Amino acid sequence: MDLFTPERPEWTVDDACIALGQSESTIYRYFRSLVAAGLIFSARPGCYLLGPGIVHYDRQLRISDPLLRAAEPTFAELSCEYQGPGMIFISRIYRDHVMTMHEHRLGVTPFPEGTFARGRLAPLFCGPPAFAILAFLEVRAVRAMFQKTSGDDTEWLEIKRRMRTIRALGYAASIDDTDPGFLIVSVPLKHDDGGIAGSLSLSLPSSSDNTALIATIGSRLVESAAQMGCRATASAS
Template structure:
């Protein structure tokens, strides 16, 4: 354990399922002497990346709230896409959750979302939550834009039930690529269906998706063309804005002093 990993391994212990750890628990988990962990934890507490809680427990610190704000102001996908999510929701024919998602390691992460006021169910897509790579329209619209060796590597990180399942998944991707959008039913959350389009920008290395998620009970076949039209047009709009942001940044940096 060295370099930044030393710190990250500790931070990664803190999760939804385990929000606080003591030094001795960390020490056991990472098989590292507690004198070492104490030193590292103290450093991170000073930096507000960790915070001491009651009973000798520690939890993540408020620094992440601060950095998260800066991310929201600097990530071109979020900057370009966030403002359109509410509009997309209001133009959908039925109540929806609308999501911007992107790759995060071998997983997919939602980075922005907007839920229509009267949408009842909870979706698994929540800002900052990692989701499976191969299930759900949101994820499909991301991997369907990836090809060649990178696709292989990503796919190989997933466990398929059988070779057949894997092949039919890859075939499905080809079909979706031609159609230009993805549709899935209950793959992530039962009772929900998802539609998604790809969002990409080669220069900025953006591989993302824009998706709308509905209650399957609300959905009628006649809704599909409208949903598809909305996603497609807003998808293009987001890509256009990403491009504008890219140009803005270029100009900004090339300004003479």
């Protein structure tokens, strides 16, 4: 499935054999299984694209995930308070990246698709949505993730310093970092046992008074995240 990207959405069996270093019979078997599940389909003879089954499973995710269900009232409340343009979104760690699972655009003015657009893989050690999760995990677990990157000891010390600051504040924030012209504020989303489920973020155009705005948003998102956690727990029970 990782073969299918926006840069290359269409694949043949022969091309997949070369890319994966597998035999033709193995790739045919893979493709038949994916076609049967609706995850890919033949757009024209011998050429395959991502299939409609993904949309089906996407809907299943939206209606079955307690956290995503709990987000709807929160998104509605925040939409009334922040008119936009902007975006509210929930992120989770996926493989060695952070990925937005659910998003809501604020206002009627178009808001650009940035680093954290839904479904886009963003670097794990980059931006508030990721650091709002990482800062509240065990340091040794974060260290293990960091060791998979090409970062050095100096970078690791800076990451630890940043995580300490985030834990003290309760939220992560950046201005003109991953997406120039915008600020992002993120808070951790916690399970009732204290584990980290993901992060809740709000992105808005940066302003002349970013410091005050970030502090206000941070406090509001901490409150919203707590409410979401309570709703998710009640929904799952």
